[in-house]
Amino acid sequence: MLRRLYIDWPAMQKLTLEKEGTAHVKELTKLLKDMPDKYDMQIKLKNLLRIEQTYDxxxxxxxxxxxxxxxxxxxxxxxxxxxxxxxxxxxxxxxxxxxxxxxxxxxxxxxxxxxxxxxxxxxxxxxxxxxxxxxxxxxxxxxxxxxxxxxxxxxxxxxxxxxxxxxxxxxxxxxxxxxxxxxxxxxxxxxxPSAHYLGCRGQFATPPKLSCCYNATTSAFLILAPLKMEQISLDPYMVLYHNVISPAESLEMQELSIGAMSNGLSTVNLNNLTSPPDIVARIKWLRTESDFSQRINQRITDMTGFDVKEFPALQVANFGIGNYFMPHFDYMDGDRVHQGEIDELGDRMGSLVFYAGNVTLGGSIVFPELQLAVTAARGSALFWYNLFDDGSKDPRTLHSVCPVVRGTRWTLTKWIHAAPQMFIKPCSKKSV
Ligand SMILES: O=C(O)CCC(=O)C(=O)O
Ligand SMILES: [Fe+2]
The missing domain is CATH 1.25.40 (Serine Threonine Protein Phosphatase 5, Tetratricopeptide repeat)
Incomplete structure (x- = not known):
């Protein structure tokens, strides 16, 4: 009895005096600083309007x-x-x-x-x-x-x-x-509607059926493990590989990037902008060599036959709901490409994009000039040439990414520069 009156009673009195919900309010206040702010709200509303507009x-x-x-x-x-x-x-x-x-x-x-x-x-x-x-x-x-x-x-x-x-x-x-x-x-x-919109809405005519095959010839390794390859376009040459990045590798890639990603913007020239540039995706360049990057770079060489040793960096991108990439070229054009790397290694001759996320609606890549749209199917990778055989720029390679509607769009992009391939794919006369 004495213990109750001496120890429990004051504790109960203290509890009764405490305002109900104070602890909750404290916790909520702590959380408040991590909550979305006005900028997040503006970006998300812009993304929602983009979904509304793009998909009609x-x-x-x-x-x-x-x-x-x-x-x-x-x-x-x-x-x-x-x-x-x-x-x-x-x-x-x-x-x-x-x-x-x-x-x-x-x-x-x-x-x-x-x-x-x-x-x-x-x-x-x-x-x-x-x-x-x-x-x-x-x-x-x-x-x-x-x-x-x-x-x-x-x-x-x-x-x-x-x-x-x-x-x-x-x-x-x-x-x-x-x-x-x-x-x-x-x-x-x-x-x-623009061709980008038509592509995103799935309104391009069905392309002629090209062939699918097991590629067992690009490198000796492929004799052991042929890759499923689907032709998307013959001119310019474009192929889609299937099952070339696993869900476990996608997780590895995410672990190497999450926490260190920054906003990838639609332009690198931030002068004289009248409104904030669109955020394309959250991006991270994996420049430090790792077990992961070595494995993927080896796979890229097996898939394409190209030498990527001089530029082993890989770019990870994560597109949120409503994020998109406006129509652009991957070759040096306007202000998008880093001049330094291009000077040393030549223009971005080819692009290879691994689709490592799980996008269930939206997020296709569209080639408006070619009237082609390719879905970012999990585990696949799209390769295309940005330049003609003689090294000049091919404007038909204009491409864009449709806003993501559902799912997460993770990509791993490889820039394939021209100079290291000079003996692998020598310049030849333009074939068109
Ligand atoms: O994510 C894609 O499908 C394409 C990305 C792209 O166009 C680029 O990184 O230049
Ligand atoms: Fe691109």
Whole structure:
């Protein structure tokens, strides 16, 4: 009894005095510094808009969790709709934002009162923005001769004279238009898709059937272990190897990179940019030789016959959801390539990309000029030449990466320079 009163009682009193949840709040505060910030949110919204644009989606299908022929089982909230609507609005995609605002206004937020009290008004400024995009939409349908700038100016003028009641009137009108009719009208106003978009949407014509074979000839090792090789294009030459990197090697590669990766940007020249450059992927150059890099470099030589000893570095890249690579060339062009390495070893004659992740939607590599799209199938590796036989640049090798929609896209890229191959693949006259 005495022990209880002397030891337990004060402990219990202390516990009773402690505010409930203090420990939780402390933990949450600690976590806060590792939480995504405004920049992360902007990047992710940009990526989401890119997915919407590239794959020709819209608010209605995305809100239903549909993506082309797939159905996602996660749902977006009304606040998510408003965030995407605002992001589309701010990037000038007015038709898209109109549909997102419409979705938001047509769906009630569960426990709206409690949410509003806790998180603020979900629909702040929504009516005004929706009225503006609806006015833009209606006027551009009626006055097709007006330019975007003229339309914007007229709408801004109308908006400056409008009062709350007018705004509500417009938004009521918007909500009364048949959704399918609105979708049809929005569809009609879309501009023709680029070849990059067509490739990402799987809309290139099926290429003629080329052959598949077991390659047992490029190196003596292949006599023992022939590689599955699929021809993708004969001119320019492009082949896809299957089962050339294992899931265990993918993990090894990730272990060598995670924690040391940096943002790989769409440009290396950061001068005079008007907006932040797109982040292509998180990247890491594996320059220190390791058991892993030796094994992979040996495999590359077995696969291609090329000498990669003078440039043993490998580049690991991890593309997150919505990340993509805009159309570009791999040969020295513009500001993308490091001049120093190119001077010594010659231009980037060939590219070899191992697909070591597990992308289940999106993330194909597209060659817009060749009307070819190749999926980043796990374990495969794509090889292509960037130069003609005489060493001049082949512009047909323009290529891009489609935004990743589901899964993780890990790649291991090898730059194959021209100079070390001078006796393996001597310059010859252009074959085209
Ligand atoms: O990830 C890919 O499929 C291609 C990457 C690429 O184009 C590059 O690294 O230059
Ligand atoms: Fe590339």
């Amino acid at each position: 989606l819209n608010a209605v299908v995305m809100a239903q969790g549909k993506f082309m022929n797939s159905q996602f089982d996660t749902a977006m909230s009304v606040r998510d709709y408003v965030a995407v609507a605002n992001a589309n609005y701010e990037s000038g995609h007015y038709d898209k934002s109109m549909l997102w605002y419409r979705m938001a206004l047509e769906h009630a937020e569960p426990n709206a009162e409690a949410h509003t009290e806790l998180l603020g008004d979900a629909f702040k400024d929504t009516h005004a923005k929706l009225a503006k995009v609806y006015l833009l939409y209606s006027l551009s349908n009626s006055y097709k001769q007006l330019s975007a700038a003229q339309l914007n100016a007229s709408v801004d003028e109308l908006m400056s004279k409008a009062n709350e009641a007018d705004l509500k009137h417009y938004t009521t009108l918007l909500l009364s238009e048949d959704l399918n009719q609105m979708l049809e009208r929005v569809n009609q106003r879309k501009s023709a």
